[in-house]
Amino acid sequence: MKKNLITITILLGSFLLGNLFIPLVLAQEIPEPVKNEEVVARERLESEIAGLKEVYRGQLSEYRDADKEFVIAKDQYHQLGTLASINDATEAARKVFALRDQVLISYFELLRANIISSEGIELSLKEIVVKRIETEGRWMVDHKQRVIKMLDRTQFNSLADEVTEKEDDFKEVALQAMAILSMGELQDVYDRLVLVRKDIYDLEAKSSTADKTRASKETDRLISSVKINLDEVWVELGEDIVDGNVSSFSSNSLKTLDPIYSGLNKTVSFLQELLREQ
Amino acid sequence: MEENYNQNQTQFSVEEPIFEVPQPEIDPLATKEKKKTKPIVFIVIGVVVLLITIIILAALNKPEEVVEELTVETPTPTLVQELSPIGKKLQVAIDKLEKANPTTEQHPFPPIDMELRIDDAK
Numbered sequence: 236m237k238k239n240l241i242t243i244t245i246l247l248g249s250f251l252l253g254n255l256f257i258p259l260v261l262a263q264e265i266p267e268p269v270k271n272e273e274v275v276a277r278e279r280l281e282s283e284i285a286g287l288k289e290v291y292r293g294q295l296s297e298y299r300d301a302d303k304e305f306v307i308a309k310d311q312y313h314q315l316g317t318l319a320s321i322n323d324a325t326e327a328a329r330k331v332f333a334l335r336d337q338v339l340i341s342y343f344e345l346l347r348a349n350i351i352s353s354e355g356i357e358l359s360l361k362e363i364v365v366k367r368i369e370t371e372g373r374w375m376v377d378h379k380q381r382v383i384k385m386l387d388r389t390q391f392n393s394l395a396d397e398v399t400e401k402e403d404d405f406k407e408v409a410l411q412a413m414a415i416l417s418m419g420e421l422q423d424v425y426d427r428l429v430l431v432r433k434d435i436y437d438l439e440a441k442s443s444t445a446d447k448t449r450a451s452k453e454t455d456r457l458i459s460s461v462k463i464n465l466d467e468v469w470v471e472l473g474e475d476i477v478d479g480n481v482s483s484f485s486s487n488s489l490k491t492l493d494p495i496y497s498g499l500n501k502t503v504s505f506l507q508e509l510l511r512e513q
Numbered sequence: 514m515e516e517n518y519n520q521n522q523t524q525f526s527v528e529e530p531i532f533e534v535p536q537p538e539i540d541p542l543a544t545k546e547k548k549k550t551k552p553i554v555f556i557v558i559g560v561v562v563l564l565i566t567i568i569i570l571a572a573l574n575k576p577e578e579v580v581e582e583l584t585v586e587t588p589t590p591t592l593v594q595e596l597s598p599i600g601k602k603l604q605v606a607i608d609k610l611e612k613a614n615p616t617t618e619q620h621p622f623p624p625i626d627m628e629l630r631i632d633d634a635k
Contacts, residue, residue: 295624392631392632398627413618434602438599489615493615493616496613503603510600510603
């Protein structure tokens with residue numbers, strides 16, 4: 236009798252314990268929805284970009300402070316010409332030169348990460364510009380190392396001249412990156428709007444009227460014109476990038492990109508209207 | 514009177530006490546059984562106490578789950594949730610289009626002095 240009582244108690248206990256804890260264990264074991272590798276990589280890149288932006292802003296702020304200190308030390312050196320003032324000016328130069336190099340390194344890293352994460356840029360153009368950015372970045376890293384090691388004032392002047400001579404190259408690569416990023420963003424919006432249009436097209440297939448057909452045709456015509464415009468600009472930009480000179484494109488970028496931007500805005504309005512009518 | 518009262522102390526000590534209560538005989542087997550049953554009773558009581566504690570803990574934990582379920586069942590209506598899947602896709606495109614405005618330069622060249630020099634003349 237007593238044995239039975241114990242057995243029943245143990246069974247009851249096991250049942251209750253099972254009911255209480257099994258859901259918890261199961262909750263831990265249920266795997267999270269598997270993310271696509273591409274999505275995970277993009278999320279990682281986006282978080283990297285956010286981090287880089289913070290670092291870049293901080294370095295820029297440090298550079299500004301160092302620049303002020305350098306201007307003061309340089310004035311002192313020009314006014315006094317003492318050994319102490321030369322020493323101060325040299326040390327201030329080392330600091331500001333290194334920070335300037337670091338700001339540029341971070342800026343190029345930021346551009347590179349943005350280009351890689353962009354969805355609307357053709358892969359071949361991405362590769363060309365990313366390679367150029369990496370080349371300039373490596374040059375800056377090497378220059379910074381030499382700045383840190385340099386002791387003599389005259390050698391500092393020569394290091395300063397190197398950067399001045401490279402300025403055009405840096406700016407050219409930055410312009411190329413900015414151009415493909417701007418176009419990439421517009422292309423990405425266009426691609427998304429085309430997908431929305433396809434979804435609306437599927438809805439239209441279920442219920443179609445003369446008015447709806449007319450509105451749809453207008454929308455499709457607009458999308459086609461935006462597509463033609465985008466393709467033309469990509470061809471032009473692609474040629475400029477291969478040639479390594481986008482200065483002409485960049486100086487006219489607003490004039491070139493604005494019609495595409497306006498076309499996309501109008502497409503959005505049309506799609507919103509079509510969607511309301513469904 | 515005096516003859517009836519026996520004053521012999523030796524005899525008194527030998528005789529059994531008149532008012533002594535007889536002690537019941539203790540069965541050694543029964544004692545052993547009692548000793549055996551006690552721990553089992555304690556185990557059963559322990560298990561029951563443990564179960565009651567678990568049930569109480571479970572009951573205390575339950576309200577939180579209910580709150581969670583309620584929050585899931587009655588979500589706060591927002592603009593995004595009201596949109597259809599196509600509407601959501603369109604909204605994402607609109608947000609991206611706002612960022613893609615060509616009038617706003619997103620990655621300008623850093624405002625740094627590229628002609629820094631200790632000595633002014635080259």
